[in-house]
Structure formats: structure tokens, C-alpha cells
Amino acid sequence: EAQVTQNPRYLITVTGKKLTVTCSQNMNHEYMSWYRQDPGLGLRQIYYSMNVEVTDKGDVPEGYKVSRKEKRNFPLILESPSPNQTSLYFCASRASGNYGYTFGSGTRLTVV
Amino acid sequence: DQQVKQNSPSLSVQEGRISILNCDYTNSMFDYFLWYKKYPAEGPTFLISISSIKDKNEDGRFTVFLNKSAKHLSLHIVPSQPGDSAVYFCAASVRLYNNNDMRFGAGTRLTVKP
Numbered sequence: 001e002a003q004v005t006q007n008p009r010y011l012i013t014v015t016g017k018k019l020t021v022t023c024s025q026n027m028n029h030e031y032m033s034w035y036r037q038d039p040g041l042g043l044r045q046i047y048y049s050m051n052v053e054v055t056d057k058g059d060v061p062e063g064y065k066v067s068r069k070e071k072r073n074f075p076l077i078l079e080s081p082s083p084n085q086t087s088l089y090f091c092a093s094r095a096s097g098n099y100g101y102t103f104g105s106g107t108r109l110t111v112v
Numbered sequence: 113d114q115q116v117k118q119n120s121p122s123l124s125v126q127e128g129r130i131s132i133l134n135c136d137y138t139n140s141m142f143d144y145f146l147w148y149k150k151y152p153a154e155g156p157t158f159l160i161s162i163s164s165i166k167d168k169n170e171d172g173r174f175t176v177f178l179n180k181s182a183k184h185l186s187l188h189i190v191p192s193q194p195g196d197s198a199v200y201f202c203a204a205s206v207r208l209y210n211n212n213d214m215r216f217g218a219g220t221r222l223t224v225k226p
Contacts, residue, residue, distance in 0.1 A: 004155070035216075042118075042201060043156070043216035090155050100146055101214070103155030 002027045006091050006104035013081055013111055021076045021107050023091030030096040032074035033058070034066065036087040037106075043090065049074055050096075081111040115139045116204050118217035126225055131189040133220050135202030138183065142204040142215075147176060147187050150199045150219070159200075160187070192224045 004025045013019050025032065033048040035058075045058030049068040063085055065077040074093075078085060088108050092101035117136045125131045135145075143164040148156035162169040162176045162185070169176050175188045189196055202217040 033214075040121075040218055042114075042116075042218040043203075045214070092155075100158040100161060101156075103148075103157070105153070105155050 002102070004091055004093050004102055004104035006089075006107050009105065009107060011107060011109050013109070015082055015111055016080050019078050019081060019109075021078075021089060021091075021109070023074045023076065023104060024072050025074075025091075025093040025102070026072065027093060027095070027102065028071065029093035029102075030071070031101075032068065032091065032093045033101065034064070034074070034076050035090045035092065035103075036060065037090065038087050046076070046089075081109075083111050085109065086111050114215075114218070115142075116202055116215045116217040118200075118202055118220050120220050121218070122221040122223070124223045124225065125192050127194055128191045131187075131192045131196065131222055131224065133187040133189075133200050133202075133222065135185045135187075135217055136183055137185075137204050137215075139204070139206070139215075140183070141206045144205045144207050145176070145178060145185050146203040146205075146214075147174075148201040148203060148216075150201065156201055189222075192222075194224050194226050197222055197224050 007022045030051050034046040035043040044060045047066040049055040091104040094101045115138050146161040147159040149159045150156040160171050160174050162178050178185045199219045199221045201219045205214040
């Protein structure tokens with residue numbers, strides 16, 4: 001089944017404790033992206049990647065890092081999480097030339 | 113700076129009636145528009161799209177209308193069904209640029225009452 005898989009689905013952590021949210025897609029898509037969803041703000045892009053080793057900032061990159069060492073994986077790294085990063089995170093992928101993203105099921109992160 | 117705006121946070125309609133969800137955008141460079149549907153505890157799923165060279169695209173019960181001069185698009189669902197109850201996101205992109213290409217609205221929660 002074609003899908004984008006994120007882990008974990010739920011995570012509660014403390015301020016300053018580094019964490020990684022994993023994302024994997026099995027569709028051989030070139031583009032991958034991370035979004036966060038917050039009430040009243042919709043989905044805002046954090047980082048995106050056009051292919052292996054090619055990443056760039058989205059609208060809200062502060063406090064996040066990403067890497068794209070393999071085509072299928074695009075982990076999101078929070079080096080020192082803060083409470084304002086409490087949010088619902090979505091990973092998404094799409095093929096080059098296709099403008100609709102396929103989204104994962106989301107990761108609900110709470111930073112206390 | 114929200115380039116894509118959905119000014120109605122919620123909409124409630126009766127089963128069988130028409131649902132109309134609206135979306136406005138400010139960037140005249142946007143040339144491709146999409147609607148996504150999101151159920152609780154799931155990721156958004158693609159619903160329907162429209163290119164700026166068209167003013168209407170239809171797929172079953174779903175029709176998207178684009179008014180470029182007004183920078184406005186709408187999603188019509190006819191007839192509405194209880195299973196359509198979800199949050200709907202409008203998205204817009206500039207196909208010429210592959211980076212940082214898609215902007216989403218804040219979403220409209222549709223409730224279809226039986």
C-alpha cells in the first residue's frame with residue numbers, strides 16, 4: 001500500500017530534550033515536506049526536500065532540522081524542543097510534476 | 113502573512129443540501145489550487161484540484177470553481193452527506209517554482225447533519 005509513515009503518533013517530552021520524528025514513504029517520491037498544524041493557522045511548511053541531500057526552509061523552520069540521506073526517509077529533528085513547538089506535525093511526499101501531496105497520519109507532540 | 117485565507121472556521125449544513133466552502137488568496141502568481149479533506153486522527157487527503165487555466169472542475173459530488181479576477185475559489189458538495197463531515201483545507205501553489213510551493217488556508221470544519 002502506497003503510504004507515508006510517521007512515528008511516533010504521540011509524543012510528550014520535556015523542554016530541551018532532543019527528539020526525532022521519523023518519516024518514510026514507499027512511493028519513490030522526489031519531494032518530501034514537513035508541516036505543522038496549529039489552530040487558526042492551518043498547515044505551515046517547516047522544511048521541504050526536492051531530492052536526496054537537497055533540503056530548504058519553509059515558512060517556519062526555526063528550531064527544526066531535517067536531513068535527506070535516502071530518498072524514502074525525511075526525519076524531523078528538534079534539537080532543543082520548547083513549549084511553542086507543541087503542535088500536530090505532518091510529513092508529506094509527492095512526485096515531481098505532481099502538485100498534490102500525500103500526507104502521513106500525523107504526530108502529536110507536546111513539549112512541557 | 114496568510115496568502116491563502118479561509119474566513120469561515122466552521123459550516124453546518126443539512127444532509128442532502130449543498131455545502132459551499134470558500135477560499136481567498138492574495139498571491140496572483142498562484143496557478144494551481146487544491147482542496148484537501150481531513151478527518152480526526154488522520155492526515156489530510158487530496159480531494160480535488162483546479163488549474164488556473166480553468167474556472168471549473170467537477171468530480172462526482174465535488175465541484176471547485178475558480179474566479180481569478182476575484183482571487184477566490186469555492187468547493188461545492190452536492191448533495192452533502194454525513195460522511196463529508198471533516199475539516200477542509202484549501203491550498204495554492206505556483207507550479208513554476210518547485211520550492212516552498214504550497215500554501216494552505218486555516219481550514220473550515222464542515223458538519224453535515226442527518
